[in-house]
Structure formats: C-alpha cells, structure tokens
Amino acid sequence: MVPVFKENDAYILGVTLHEARDRVTDKRLEEMVYDTAKKALDAVGLNRRDLDHVTIAACDELDGRSISSMLLAAPSGAYLKDEIKATDSGLTGLCLEATRIRSGRFHLGLLVSWNKSSIAPFEDVMRMRCEPFYTRPIGLNMSITDGLFAGAMRGADEAKASQVAASYGQAAARNPRGVARTPAGADAIAASPYVSTPLREGHRPPVTDGAIAMVVVSGKWLNDNPGKTPMARLSGIGWSLESYQLGAERLSSMSGLKTAYSNAMADAGLSGAADLDVIEIEAQTAYHDIATREALAIPADQIVSPSGGPFAQNPYFCAGLVSAAEAVLQVAGKAGPVQAGQVKTAAAIGFHGFAHQGTVAAIFQEVPA
Amino acid sequence: MANDETKASDVISGEWNVRYNYSVGKVAGKFFDALKERKILATKSSKSGISYLPPRAYCERSFEACDEWVEAGHEGVIEAATIVSAAFEHLPPPPYAIAYVRLDGIDTAMINFVRGLDMSDVGAAMGKLKPGTRVKVEFVDKPEGKVTDFHYVL
Amino acid sequence: MSPQQVAVIGTGQTVFKKHHDDKVYAELVQDATLAALADAKMTPDDIDAVVFSMAPTEFVGIHDIEKWSVDSIFGAGKPLMRIHTGGATGGSALHAGYTHVASGLYNNVLVVGADRVAETPDSQHVLNLIWDRFYEFDFALNTVTMTALSSQRQMSLYGTTEEQFAQVVVRARANALRNPHAHLKGKITIDDVMNSAPISWPYKLFDCCPRSSGAAAMVLTNLEGARKKCTKPAFINGIGATASTVFQGDKTGPKADVEYADLAELEIAGKEAYGQAGITDPMREIQVAELYDPFSSMQFPxxxxxxxCGRGEAAALSDAGAFDLGSELTVSPSGGTLCTNPIGVTGLVRAIEAANQVMQKAGDMQVSGVRNAVATAIGGSAQFYTCSVFGADHL
Structure with a gap:
C-alpha cells in the first residue's frame, strides 16, 4: 500500500464534548472526564489499550485538587500510559500534543481537558495569579484586567462591544453543543452593569461546566490503519506568552496574538485570513473579538465564531480547545446547525492569562478523500 | 535592593484560602449513604472482574463502567501500614496508625486509621501491623455517611 | 520518520537551600536561565521556545507562576508552556522540551523552572490536599506517609532493613559533599540516621529529603545546533513515561498489575526509554543513574x-558498595533527591546531573568514562514516572 499521509503530521481523528451545562451536579469531575474520554474512544472505534500516550491540560487551582492529574489521569485513559500535562489552557494542551505527534515518537493519543467551573470561585482563583508584592495588594482578576484591556483599546466602542456580544449570543443559541439560553439583545447588554469599565456584565459569557477529549493520530498511524478517516489535519500551530506587566502597549497591541497566529499560518503554509474559511475565536469578552479582527486584519465578511464561542459554553480553562473542536467540526462538515457551508480551512484562536497574556492559534485543514 | 543583610523575617505573609464545592457524584453518594447503615460498598466491573474500594464509576484498566455493587466483608488483610510519629500542620496529633487494608471479597485495598493499638513502643506496635495481618472493621457509634465512620482494629 | 536528534548543550542551577531570602521567585529562575545560556554559549535571543517546569503552585502561593516569571527569563513574546506532573514535573518538562525539538517545530528550547517549597510552612498540608477528597484525604496521606507505607511493604517482601535504608542516606550525603549546589551534605553514620527523630515508620528525619528552594535550567537543541555550539553534548536518546492509578491500594492483592512496593511502573518507562536508546544490558552500558529518591527507601526499587539487578537484590548490593562513586554503577553522584528537593525542578536537576556526567562537566562529581546516564522522576502517589537516557553518542 502506498502511504498517503505524511508520517509525522498530526490529524484529529475524533472530537467529543461533554454535554454543556451551567453546573453538572450529578457527577464528580472524575466521572465527567471518564465519560468524555470513553465516548471519544468509542466514537472512533478504538480501545484504551490502543493508545500510546495521553496528553492532559488542566488547572489544579480551578479543579480544587493540588495535583489534579493524580485523580484525573486514569479517567482520562492514562492508566499505565505515557501521560503528560500542560497547565496554561486546554488549547495549550493541543500545542503540546502537536509536538508529541510531530516528533515521530507518538502516534495515537488522547488529548483531554476540562473545567468544572462550579467547583471553585473563578475570580478568587484568578486573583492568586497576582504576585504578592505589587499587584496582589491592589487586587487584579480576569474581569479587572479585561476591563483594563478594553479601556486601553484604541477606538474601542462600548456600543459595538454590545452588538458583538449580542451576535455571539445569537450564534450560541443556534449551537446544539451550547448551554440552552435565550440570547440577550444589544440594548439589554448595553444596559447591563459595569464589571470593570468599559467592560459590562453582558460583554462576557458566564463560566460553565464542561470537558473535551480529542483523539489525535500521526500520519504513520493513518497509513497503518487505512480503515480510519481523520476529521481534519492539524496543519498549523503557534503559541506565545506576553509580558506580565500590563502597560498600555501590552494591553492593546495584541502582539502575542500576532506572533501565535503568524507562526501557525506559516506552519500551515497559509498567508492571510482570506485563506481561512472560518475563524473560531475564544472571545472571553466582546472586546477580544473586536481586537482580534483588527489585529489579524480579518475581512468584514469573514465567518467568525459561528459556534458562538464561549457564549455557547464556557468551561473557562478548556474553552479555547472547545473552539478548536468547533473548528474541526466545521472542517469535517459536522457542525450541525452552525455549519458554515463547505469549510476547507478553519482556525481556532484561544487566550489565557490576565488580559490575554497567552495566545494559541491552531489551523485545521480538510483531508482530501 | 536585596543585600547581605536580608533576613528570613523580611517576608510578606499571606494566605491562600479558596473555598471549593466538590460534586460527590452518584457512586460516592451511594457509598456514603451505605456507611450510615454500616455497610461498605465496592463497585465492580463485569468486564475486568475487578472490584474497587474506594468505589469508582469506571474501571481504570478496562475503561468500562463499573456496573455492579459488591458489599465488602468487615474483615480484611493489611497490605501496608505505618505509624506516624511526627506532627504535621492540619493533620492529627501523633502518634497514629494508618493502613491499606484489602477487605474480604474485594480486589483493592482502602486506607483508614488503625485504632486501639498500643503505640507506646512504635517498633513493637509495627510488629503487629505486618502485611498479611488480619484486621476487623469497626464503625463509630453514630455513622454520618463519612469515610471516617469506620476504621480498622486488630 | 524518526525523531530529530535532541541534545543538551547547556545546563544551569542555583545553589539549593531552604530559603533564598535575597531574591523573589522570578529573580531566582532568572539566575538558572542565565547560567544555562552562558553554558550553552547563547544569548536570550537564540532561544525559540520555553518549557516551564513547575509543580503545585501552593508551595509558593502564586497561581500560574510562569506567567509572572516570563519577563525575567526573557520569554516574553515567545512560545512558552508550563508542564506539571507533580514530582515528575522536571522529567516531564524535559520530555516536552525534547518533543519541541524532535518535532522540528523549534530549534533551541529552554527548559527552566524554580521552586521554593519552604515558602509555605504548610508544605505537607499541601501534599495532603492532593488526595481524593472523599476517600483518602482524611487519613493523613502525604508524600511522607504514602512512601512509608510502601516501604513497610518492601521490607516485608524482601527483608530490607532500616539500616540498609540508612546506608543510602550516608552515601547520598557523602556524595553531596562534592556537589556545590546540594542542600544537605556531610559525613554522617548509619547510627546518625537511626537516631534521628522518628517521622513515620520506618522513616526517621534523615531518611527524608529537605524542602528546598532554587532554580534549574537546560538548553536543548537539534543535531546541527549541537555540532555548532558544543564539543561534548549529551544526546537525549530515550524518553519513557508511565502514569498509574492514584489509588495505591489498587497496587496490592492478586489482581494488581504493578506492585506497590516495587515502584514497578518505572520498569515500563525504563523499558521504553532503553528500547529507544538501544540499551540492552543497563549495568554494562549505563555508568550513572540520577534517581528521584526523596526518601531513602525509594532507591532500591x-x-x-x-x-x-533483580528484585530484592539492590539492598545487598548497596551494602557491598556496588552503587558508590566510581563503582560499576554510580547512583546519584550529586547526592540525589535525598539531599535536595525543589519539587518543581527536582526531575530537571536529575536530568541536568545525568547530562553533565555525559558531557564530562560534572566537576568534583565527575565519574570517569561515562557514555550513558539515566535520570528518573516520580510524582503524584508514586504514580507518574519518567525515565530519560542521555548518551555521549547520538542514535
């Protein structure tokens, strides 16, 4: 048989999302994760035995477990497997997974991430990101630093942010994988209380409970398993961490986004946003959508976040990986009611840290039949 | 600037108190309810045939659901034990004994305190806790549905 | 396609001690970064990506601490991710650095981290919070008691004695006398260990590692970079890792896959790493083992x-001096984890010491004629294992 896949390329064989809910009350976190990992393997007709590695992305502090992978490695399928964990974000887990598959050392893996947001007080955990000397006595968290970001944005317009949030809400309402909610109108959002001026409550989605598992394989594995059809090729990946210091330039330049995105596009051999059919943005605030479009020169008619992004579901830590899953579903033509026509190439962009200190960009491309 | 005169007392004190709400889930909920009736329930996977204490919803090895409940015996065998002599913050005052005990009918061992042991001579007391030693389960007078409702005794 | 060759071309460490009162965390991690860059003859601009090695942040009390540190390690604007697998973190971070380079995604990668375990007086409380909240947390499990339990089992299975564990401590502290970075060091006797304060049977105080503060860093590159920058690089020829169940009680009884007393998961990781590195007779082919042994009883298994050697044979070999400095297999010439344990980078320190031996720059600790060295790391409930093989020759 003639190999058709490049051996060290990374492919997404399957994607499974846990049912999105504001709060999952009938399962402990380990059970949510097991259910998701098990379903992901079942969906592609594989057994846990077949895996040669597991990659986890998780946050101890949000999980309320001081080394959370102790309890969660086994339900992620990692019993007696090579397992490793990244802590920055679910989407960072995809970066780590990409290095593993593309090294040629690993061929069939499960990437698992989660956030049972209802366990821990989100902003109280985020507050502890402040170093104890200069910022903690003042008190920063996600809302406050995102407010600083929105305020520092050149030409940021509150009314526009309200419209963007409303359109995300409308898209989210169409997404069967989201939490069922009645979307708020732009007027209601514009009238919602300030969280950290100019960021209003309605400009950002609430956190929810969720989990995600992706089956990731190498081209070599696909060549060896001709019966299996990948959903997409992970053709480009890029990530960046910016300065911790929140000056005006750092807040508004989106330089980390530009670095991560240009690295991912170069990796995929693409040149500009016009080469992408869909861009899923993990917009933790409406301002993130506006700033991303501007920084990446995304044309006005580009299809952006058809899934509704975190406004559909927002298991904060893995929300970027959920955006990646939505991009994969688009490329595979399996996004259901939010499918944006025929999609050959889709990007997912995710953020982590105070005021998008960290950015990840991932590019998924159609695998020709 | 830091200099040679920096002392250990040159610190900022802080605390990290975050409250958590852990979902118990169905399996642990049933286990804790059963403790109130002085029963220790394990889960079992019919696929792998392994019964688990502490109980869990899934078999880590076969990766199938644990689909049966099995009641554990109230006697078992010590698999590993230690007596703690040092005082640790937020842990019980020493000395105390803990042991992994595999209860009759169950494939895995569960940790708990060993009570009622004379620990005035730690070496001699450890001699009574060797792996393979049989122990019994003893419940507290009023079980409340917590894992500390029972412990082991020689 | 086989992985690209990955080489260690620079390493750096700070001194390890209970407190670094004169520096904040971000400054400490910079010290190791600068040392590793100088050793690699590189400047910060040469680094393409960073892997940050840091375990639970509760010891230091700052969540996502790599995000605070990024500026001080010259990482701002670069790809950076943090790896955390408990005590195995440093080993896992090395493996992540390896795949960064082996994949061809990045040429020069800095693996770096720091820990300050004694920044909280509650470190064993943090190490109690790691357990299952419903089933195991209440029973005083922490890293001391969990390994004391498996040690008792080891003694019962193989007849190993407290004195044999004490001999491990005596050797480690003596080896550490040659290590300028070690936290605990000195000439002590078996009686000193036996007479130190009881902690959790069979452990006495001297059977246990200290809580250390310090930083470590390593520069990795590909074959081309190694040839350009370094006359004697250490090639990472094998990486193996194994995760196990958190429930130690599952490792007992007739149906157990792995034996609690044996740290048997390391056998799986070791075989994988050896297979990649082409090691078939470890005692003959490997000259130095840097082991993750925070407690004296963790060396033999x-x-x-x-x-x-075979199961149950290491203790007698140890008594006979088989693992002493310059013997057929030198075990932890640095003094190992028993003498120095900055948890978030301990596995990285093991890797650095093993790589330094291969690179012939271990200073007073240098063992002559090292062609291959192995480093381990262990985390969680003796649950996460990494094994890394370093060689003077590439594959």
Whole structure:
C-alpha cells in the first residue's frame, strides 16, 4: 500500500464534548472526564489499550485538587500510559500534543481537558495569579484586567462591544453543543452593569461546566490503519506568552496574538485570513473579538465564531480547545446547525492569562478523500 | 535592593484560602449513604472482574463502567501500614496508625486509621501491623455517611 | 520518520537551600536561565521556545507562576508552556522540551523552572490536599506517609532493613559533599540516621529529603545546533513515561498489575526509554543513574525497576558498595533527591546531573568514562514516572 499521509503530521481523528451545562451536579469531575474520554474512544472505534500516550491540560487551582492529574489521569485513559500535562489552557494542551505527534515518537493519543467551573470561585482563583508584592495588594482578576484591556483599546466602542456580544449570543443559541439560553439583545447588554469599565456584565459569557477529549493520530498511524478517516489535519500551530506587566502597549497591541497566529499560518503554509474559511475565536469578552479582527486584519465578511464561542459554553480553562473542536467540526462538515457551508480551512484562536497574556492559534485543514 | 543583610523575617505573609464545592457524584453518594447503615460498598466491573474500594464509576484498566455493587466483608488483610510519629500542620496529633487494608471479597485495598493499638513502643506496635495481618472493621457509634465512620482494629 | 536528534548543550542551577531570602521567585529562575545560556554559549535571543517546569503552585502561593516569571527569563513574546506532573514535573518538562525539538517545530528550547517549597510552612498540608477528597484525604496521606507505607511493604517482601535504608542516606550525603549546589551534605553514620527523630515508620528525619528552594535550567537543541555550539553534548536518546492509578491500594492483592512496593511502573518507562536508546544490558552500558529518591527507601526499587539487578537484590548490593562513586554503577553522584528537593525542578536537576556526567562537566562529581546516564522522576502517589537516557553518542 502506498502511504498517503505524511508520517509525522498530526490529524484529529475524533472530537467529543461533554454535554454543556451551567453546573453538572450529578457527577464528580472524575466521572465527567471518564465519560468524555470513553465516548471519544468509542466514537472512533478504538480501545484504551490502543493508545500510546495521553496528553492532559488542566488547572489544579480551578479543579480544587493540588495535583489534579493524580485523580484525573486514569479517567482520562492514562492508566499505565505515557501521560503528560500542560497547565496554561486546554488549547495549550493541543500545542503540546502537536509536538508529541510531530516528533515521530507518538502516534495515537488522547488529548483531554476540562473545567468544572462550579467547583471553585473563578475570580478568587484568578486573583492568586497576582504576585504578592505589587499587584496582589491592589487586587487584579480576569474581569479587572479585561476591563483594563478594553479601556486601553484604541477606538474601542462600548456600543459595538454590545452588538458583538449580542451576535455571539445569537450564534450560541443556534449551537446544539451550547448551554440552552435565550440570547440577550444589544440594548439589554448595553444596559447591563459595569464589571470593570468599559467592560459590562453582558460583554462576557458566564463560566460553565464542561470537558473535551480529542483523539489525535500521526500520519504513520493513518497509513497503518487505512480503515480510519481523520476529521481534519492539524496543519498549523503557534503559541506565545506576553509580558506580565500590563502597560498600555501590552494591553492593546495584541502582539502575542500576532506572533501565535503568524507562526501557525506559516506552519500551515497559509498567508492571510482570506485563506481561512472560518475563524473560531475564544472571545472571553466582546472586546477580544473586536481586537482580534483588527489585529489579524480579518475581512468584514469573514465567518467568525459561528459556534458562538464561549457564549455557547464556557468551561473557562478548556474553552479555547472547545473552539478548536468547533473548528474541526466545521472542517469535517459536522457542525450541525452552525455549519458554515463547505469549510476547507478553519482556525481556532484561544487566550489565557490576565488580559490575554497567552495566545494559541491552531489551523485545521480538510483531508482530501 | 536585596543585600547581605536580608533576613528570613523580611517576608510578606499571606494566605491562600479558596473555598471549593466538590460534586460527590452518584457512586460516592451511594457509598456514603451505605456507611450510615454500616455497610461498605465496592463497585465492580463485569468486564475486568475487578472490584474497587474506594468505589469508582469506571474501571481504570478496562475503561468500562463499573456496573455492579459488591458489599465488602468487615474483615480484611493489611497490605501496608505505618505509624506516624511526627506532627504535621492540619493533620492529627501523633502518634497514629494508618493502613491499606484489602477487605474480604474485594480486589483493592482502602486506607483508614488503625485504632486501639498500643503505640507506646512504635517498633513493637509495627510488629503487629505486618502485611498479611488480619484486621476487623469497626464503625463509630453514630455513622454520618463519612469515610471516617469506620476504621480498622486488630 | 524518526525523531530529530535532541541534545543538551547547556545546563544551569542555583545553589539549593531552604530559603533564598535575597531574591523573589522570578529573580531566582532568572539566575538558572542565565547560567544555562552562558553554558550553552547563547544569548536570550537564540532561544525559540520555553518549557516551564513547575509543580503545585501552593508551595509558593502564586497561581500560574510562569506567567509572572516570563519577563525575567526573557520569554516574553515567545512560545512558552508550563508542564506539571507533580514530582515528575522536571522529567516531564524535559520530555516536552525534547518533543519541541524532535518535532522540528523549534530549534533551541529552554527548559527552566524554580521552586521554593519552604515558602509555605504548610508544605505537607499541601501534599495532603492532593488526595481524593472523599476517600483518602482524611487519613493523613502525604508524600511522607504514602512512601512509608510502601516501604513497610518492601521490607516485608524482601527483608530490607532500616539500616540498609540508612546506608543510602550516608552515601547520598557523602556524595553531596562534592556537589556545590546540594542542600544537605556531610559525613554522617548509619547510627546518625537511626537516631534521628522518628517521622513515620520506618522513616526517621534523615531518611527524608529537605524542602528546598532554587532554580534549574537546560538548553536543548537539534543535531546541527549541537555540532555548532558544543564539543561534548549529551544526546537525549530515550524518553519513557508511565502514569498509574492514584489509588495505591489498587497496587496490592492478586489482581494488581504493578506492585506497590516495587515502584514497578518505572520498569515500563525504563523499558521504553532503553528500547529507544538501544540499551540492552543497563549495568554494562549505563555508568550513572540520577534517581528521584526523596526518601531513602525509594532507591532500591528504582535500581531494580531499571534492570540493574533483580528484585530484592539492590539492598545487598548497596551494602557491598556496588552503587558508590566510581563503582560499576554510580547512583546519584550529586547526592540525589535525598539531599535536595525543589519539587518543581527536582526531575530537571536529575536530568541536568545525568547530562553533565555525559558531557564530562560534572566537576568534583565527575565519574570517569561515562557514555550513558539515566535520570528518573516520580510524582503524584508514586504514580507518574519518567525515565530519560542521555548518551555521549547520538542514535
């Protein structure tokens, strides 16, 4: 048989999302994760035995477990497997997974991430990101630093942010994988209380409970398993961490986004946003959508976040990986009611840290039949 | 600037108190309810045939659901034990004994305190806790549905 | 396609001690970064990506601490991710750095981290919070008691004695006398260990590692970079890792896959790493083992899991001096984890010491004629294992 896949390329064989809910009350976190990992393997007709590695992305502090992978490695399928964990974000887990598959050392893996947001007080955990000397006595968290970001944005317009949030809400309402909610109108959002001026409550989605598992394989594995059809090729990946210091330039330049995105596009051999059919943005605030479009020169008619992004579901830590899953579903033509026509190439962009200190960009491309 | 005169007392004190709400889930909920009736329930996977204490919803090895409940015996065998002599913050005052005990009918061992042991001579007391030693389960007078409702005794 | 060759071309460490009162965390991690860059003859601009090695942040009390540190390690604007697998973190971070380079995604990668375990007086409380909240947390499990339990089992299975564990401590502290970075060091006797304060049977105080503060860093590059920058690089020829169940009680009884007393998961990781590195007779082919042994009883099962001798044989070999400095297998010439344990980078320190031996720059600790060295790391409930093989020759 003639190999058709490049051996060290990374492919997404399957994607499974846990049912999105504001709060999952009938399962402990380990059970949510097991259910998701098990379903992901079942969906592609594989057994846990077949895996040669597991990659986890998780946050101890949000999980309320001081080394959370102790309890969660086994339900992620990692019993007696090579397992490793990244802590920055679910989407960072995809970066780590990409290095593993593309090294040629690993061929069939499960990437698992989660956030049972209802366990821990989100902003109280985020507050502890402040170093104890200069910022903690003042008190920063996600809302406050995102407010600083929105305020520092050149030409940021509150009314526009309200419209963007409303359109995300409308898209989210169409997404069967989201939490069922009645979307708020732009007027209601514009009238919602300030969280950290100019960021209003309605400009950002609430956190929810969720989990995600992706089956990731190498081209070599696909060549060896001709019966299996990948959903997409992970053709480009890029990530960046910016300065911790929140000056005006750092807040508004989106330089980390530009670095991560240009690295991912170069990796995929693409040149500009016009080469992408869909861009899923993990917009933790409406301002993130506006700033991303501007920084990446995304044309006005580009299809952006058809899934509704975190406004559909927002298991904060893995929300970027959920955006990646939505991009994969688009490329595979399996996004259901939010499918944006025929999609050959889709990007997912995710953020982590105070005021998008960290950015990840991932590019998924159609695998020709 | 830091200099040679920096002392250990040159610190900022802080605390990290975050409250958590852990979902118990169905399996642990049933286990804790059963403790109130002085029963220790394990889960079992019919696929792998392994019964688990502490109980869990899934078999880590076969990766199938644990689909049966099995009641554990109230006697078992010590698999590993230690007596703690040092005082640790937020842990019980020493000395105390803990042991992994595999209860009759169950494939895995569960940790708990060993009570009622004379620990005035730690070496001699450890001699009574060797792996393979049989122990019994003893419940507290009023079980409340917590894992500390029972412990082991020689 | 086989992985690209990955080489260690620079390493750096700070001194390890209980407190670094004169520096904040971000400054400490910079010290190791600068040392590793200088050793690699590189400047910060040469680094393409960073892997940050840091375990639970509760010891230091700052969540996502790599995000605070990024500026001080010259990482701002670069790809950076943090790896955390408990005590195995440094080993896992090395493996992540390896795949960064082996994949061809990045040429020069800095693996770096720091820990300050004694920044909280509650470190064993943090290490109690790691357990299952419903089933195991209440029973005083922490890293001391969990390994005391498996040690009792080891003694019962193989007849190993407290004095044999004490001999491990005596050797480690003596070895550490040659290590300028070690936290605990000195000439002590078996009686000193036996007479130190009881902690959790069979452990006395001297059977246990200290809580250390300090930083470590390593520069990795590909074959081309190694040829350009370094006359004697250490090639990473094998990486193996194994995760196990958190429930230690599952590792007992007739249906157990792995034996609690044996740290048997390391056997799986070791075989994988050896297979990649082409090691078939470890005792003959490997000259130095840097082991993750925060407690005296953790050396023998690791030596056995790594195939240097049969099960239950390491203790007697240790008594006979088989693992002493300059013997057929030198075990932890640096003094190992028993003398120095900055948890978030301990596995990285093991890797650095093993790589330094291969690179012939271990200073007073140097063992002559090292062609291959192995490093381990262990985390969680003796649950996460990494094994890394360094060689003077590439594959």
């Amino acid at each position: 690791q030596i056995e899991s790594l195939g240097f």
